[in-house]
Amino acid sequence: MLRFFDVFFSLAGLVFGLPVLLIIYVIGLFDTGSPLFLQERVGRNKRPFVLVKFRTMKVDTASVASHLASASSITRLGNFLRKTKLDELPQLWNVLKGEMSLVGPRPNLFNQEELIAERDALGVYSVRPGITGLAQVNEIDMSTPKLLAETDARMIREMSISRYFSYILQTVTGKGSGDRVKH
Template sequence: MYEVGKRVIDIAGALIALIIATPVVLVLGMLIKIFDPGPVIFTQKRSGRSGRTFKFYKLRSLPVTTGDIPSDQLGEVRLPWISRFLRRSNLDELPQFYNVLIGDMSLIGPRPALPTQTELLLLREENGAAQLRPGLTGWAQVNAYDGMPVTRKAELDGEYYAKRSLLTDAKVMLRTFAYLTRPPPKY
C-alpha cells in the first residue's frame, strides 16, 4: 500500500510542480542563455533504484567551460549572478520533477549519487537504501548538513529505509519547505 500511495503522490506532486514551474524554468533558461551560451539543461548519469543508472536533469548553473569539479572547489570559479542565484535558491533542481514524473526519482528518498561515488553506493546497498527510488529531498538532507561525511549520509539514508512511511515522507516534505522558504544565506 505504501509504494502505491507514494507513487500516486509522486505523480500528482510532479505534475502540479511542473505546471507551476514551467514559466519559471523558461525565464531562468533565457537568463542562463544570456550569460553563458550552451545548453540550458544539464544532464548527468546518476545511480537510481537498485543501482540502475538514469539521466538526471538540472538547470545548468555552471559555465560550460567549468568541467567536472567538486562542489567544494567552486569558490575558485567566477560565476555569473544567475548561477549563484540558481545554486542558492535550489531552482536549478526544478527539472528533476520530470525525473519524478517518469519514475526515475521520487519526491522523497536518498539523493541520487554519481556512479563514481562507490563508497556511498556500497553503504546504501548494505543498509537497504539502494532499493529505494532516489529523491528530490530526503531524510539525510533534512537531518544533517552540506558536506557531511559519506558514512553519515549513508547512515541517514538507512534510517529512512528502515522507517519509511507516508508520515515520514510528510515530515521530510514539511522540513524541506521550511528550509526552502527561509531567507537565503548572505555571502
C-alpha cells in the same frame, strides 16, 4: 501510495511551474549558454539514469560531486538557484518518469565509490533516489559518505506519509543548504 503523490505533485509542479521554468531557462541562456545540466547518476537498483537540473556551474566544470567542485565555478545565477533550490525544479521530470521520487536518497555519481559501497551495504539502492530527504534537511551531504548512507538507510526504514510531507515542507521552507562546495 507515495508514488501517487510523486506523480501528482511532479505533474502539478511542472504544469504550474512552467512560467518559472521558462524564465530560469531563458536567463540561463544568458548566464552560461547552456541552462540545463544533464548527468548520469546511480538510480534504483543501481541502474543508471540521466538527472536533469538547471546548470549552476560554468559549462567547463569537471563532472565531480559538488563538495569536490570549486566555489569559483558557480555562476551568479547558479548561486541564486542553489540558495533557493530552484536548480532542482527540472528533476520533477525525473520524478514523473519514475526515475526519482520527491523524497529519497540524493542520487550520486558512479565515480563515488566509497558512497556506493556504504549505500550498497545498507540497501539504500532498493528505493528511488529523491530530490530531498532526511540528509538534505539536516545538511548532510556526499562529503561524509558513511554518515550519508546511514542517514539514508534510517530515512528508508522510518518512511511514512507524514515524514514524506515533512521532508518536502522543510525543503520548501528553506531547511538545509544543499551540497557544499570547496571555497
